[in-house]
Amino acid sequence: MQIYTKVLKNNLTQKLFNLRDIDSVNIFGLNISKISYEEFLVYIESSISGKVKRVIGYANADTLNKINKYEQLKDIFSGFDLIHPDGIGVFLASGLLKGKEGLKVRFTGSDIYPVLIDRSIKNNWSYFFSDTAQKSSTLYLPDIQT
Numbered sequence: 310m311q312i313y314t315k316v317l318k319n320n321l322t323q324k325l326f327n328l329r330d331i332d333s334v335n336i337f338g339l340n341i342s343k344i345s346y347e348e349f350l351v352y353i354e355s356s357i358s359g360k361v362k363r364v365i366g367y368a369n370a371d372t373l374n375k376i377n378k379y380e381q382l383k384d385i386f387s388g389f390d391l392i393h394p395d396g397i398g399v400f401l402a403s404g405l406l407k408g409k410e411g412l413k414v415r416f417t418g419s420d421i422y423p424v425l426i427d428r429s430i431k432n433n434w435s436y437f438f439s440d441t442a443q444k445s446s447t448l449y450l451p452d453i454q455t
Contacts, residue, residue: 337377370398
């Protein structure tokens, strides 16, 4: 099992280092990654080990509603390196809007972030969490309730 995991990680690291290799689904003009939990963790790990700075965001149902209404917010999110889905609402919406081309798995930040934090402690990783999108939406779009 350990050898399989190592091979999986090596292959994923090579694949995920190039963002064009990550499949996505477009909802309201926003490309949301079809990334799995393991791929997400390997993506983070490969970025840190490769000393590549990344801006990663998430899209939940509330985010998508705001992006659909405010073009400027979509521009902010489009500048992110990776946008992962967050929650059942996005999963269901992708299925309704895109059918078989929608998201394959339900992905939630509340499930993955504790694992990410645990790996970060074990590996002595440093990263920064920011509410930049929320602040940007407030700055550029004062009528958005965040």
